[in-house]
Amino acid sequence: MIHPVMAGRWFRPCVLLLLAVMFSHQVAAQGLEKRVKAAYIFNFTHFIDWSESAFETPSSPLQLCIAGDREVAVAVNSLIHNKKKNQRDLSNKLVLRPEDALDCHVLYIAVNGDKTLLRWLQALPGRHMLTIADGSSFVDDGGVVGFTIVDGKLRFDISQLNAQRAELQISSKLLSLARQVRRNPSSSEL
């Protein structure tokens, strides 16, 4: 019976490596597209201003939330480490249901299917919330930023109307970098 011996010989270094890893504090998301999305989400916070009424106290953190994608959440977590926005700490969390997302200032909704996405949007108050999702139709359905892939590169669309409804101030720099900016309801039908 050679197997248990071989397995045993194999396992000792594994356990040692495990201990080494448990004491290190680096985090990792595995996919490039997800890493880049996380970097976008973090970057958006530089170009958007929330009013003071969006926060409970002057020291409340800016809450970045990710729905449905642990890898993006993990990457965002490592990007916001020790970073601040207007003296506020950044914090992030993974949310599973719309009702867990009521205190979020940024919400990236990584769910499959337009219908599920619409249900999320309908369940959210929307005020003071930068909603982000994949697909250019998201900005027509009530969202603020929609990721889209052009020639294999990640770009984004913005609905200025939905941003105003959510009482968000978007800098002109961010608007200028968007692939498309929807300014009023009728323009989405063009």
Added chain:
Amino acid sequence: MRSILRHSILLPLLSFSAACLGGMQVASLDSLAELSLEDLMNIQVVSVSRRAEPLRDTAAAIYVLEGEEIRRSGVRNLAEALRLIPGMQVARVDAHTWAVTARGFNSDLADKLEVLMDGRSLYTPLFSGVFWYTQDTLLRDIARIEVIRGPGAALWGANAVNGVVNIVTRPAADTLGGLQAIGGGGEFEGYSDLRYGGEIGEQNYYRVYGKGQWQGQQSATSGGGSRDQWNHRQAGFRGDFRLAERRQLTVQGDIYRGNVGDPRIEGEESHRGENATVRLSQQHADQADTEWQLVYDRSEFNNRINFAEERQVVDFEVQHRRRLSPVQELVIGGGFRFNRDHITAIDPGTIDFVPRNRSDESYDFFIQDQIDFWDRRLRLTLGAKLEHNDYSGEEIQPSVRARYRIDSRSATWAALSRAVRIPNRLDQDIRVFGGLLQGDRDFDSEEVLASELGYRSQLSDSLSVDVALFYNEYDQLRGFTDDFSAPQSVPVFIANVGSGRSHGAEVTARWQWQANVKLLGSYRYFDLDIEAKPGSRDVNIADANASDPNNQLKLRLDWDISDHWSLFVAGRWVGELKDEAVDAYSAIDVNVMWQVNDQLELSIRGTNLNDGEHLEFGNGVEIKRSVHAQLSWTFE
């Protein structure tokens, strides 16, 4: 002399690490935090290869198992992953053997399925089936498994009579950083996975992986252990290189070694192999793309009872896709395949192959045209594959498919196709019992004419259904010229003496009950009748048409309990296999995952929890209940 040797080893290593340091490194999270929006907009996140068409637009019974579902289910090998797929028939024969098929004819020598991993064919031309214990990869690196039930020969290949399994691994850009997993308990004496992926130069990515898995024996029906233990060690790599804006090169390969136990022998069977694939894809400016692929695959096994085989395959394929107009898309392509084997008879009196060495070639050409009508409500897909091979000569495999979109939420489809199962070494060259039973060079392809009808609909925001009906007519099925147990004339030859019909229905329903709770249920009815043609004395063929369950039910629950806990439950009920003398059984598999922190994940998986042990296939062993634990973590 020694220093020269050392230098010649060190130099490439040095230049490799220099290459790693150059260029704009975008893969690491530290550097991503420093990048501006303009920089982010210039990162190629998706390779140039074409995008898959939406599921609802396909005129075939298709199911896509996502890599994330495989991870959450906790399965540890390819055959068990296929079990999760609605309509697939997967029976575990013993610790290391699975009988896998779609739409009938299941056996541990099941031969009517095309199985591909990243374009490389996994079935052996020895018997046109898959040795599932020799085929593996790091399951966490699988992007998805696409399964088509029913013929897919027009585009996919020679063996796609009853289905196609297409395993697609993630691009290297999607497996950055390190991953390690260890586990053990229950049927697993132990296993470990290790993978590391990174960036070379500017926006070129690679990964390397290694894994080893040791599994214990199951339980003999007569009592005691079944001595079918199994181990498999494998390592491999993949590199994705961006040669130009629209040109992508992928190089990948694997090397593996393994042993399996067999109660009939003292030692263990052995298997080993190496393979390499080079794939070049070019996207043209005018909505067209071309892909070239070259595969080299070498495999070796020795079962130490009756024969050993060494095989080399070289396969070249080219495929061109072009949008001719907004409503018409054309795919044309062709391939060449060279195959050489060497079989050693260990006990020539029992099993031998004549000749023991055989080389063969095949080449093929395929075309598929897809046209949309009536504001894209109706889509017609016409396809055909023409092939020449050294076993059966010319073959033509055409198909006609139509899809009609009833409204924005539902569609119906129909298809008519002809496909063949090309003869293999076993059919033509085997000699059993010193020539009492012989393969025959005149053995020709087995044929199917398949009619299919389907319907899929999004019934509500959270509920969708998929229904497929099929009726297949088979001809030229493999059998014997005589009753093998009481022959009137010897030798008995393998011959195309069977014909048959199968029909069935497959229903799959998905329900997103809550944002964090998904349910999937599938039911399949299946019936197959095979008979020997008039004039043949074969009685075995009619005795072996009930190796497939008439009824099969699968249920699945996928639940994110909290942001740290998740639960995956897969249950199945499989009807009796009359000709295999296997009773109906049910099984419940559960995987509980605890995300301890951003890196560390702990999971416990239990299989066959409802049942101490049960038989899944004839001449098999009892599959035992098993519980194992796994620890996995990621690192930069």
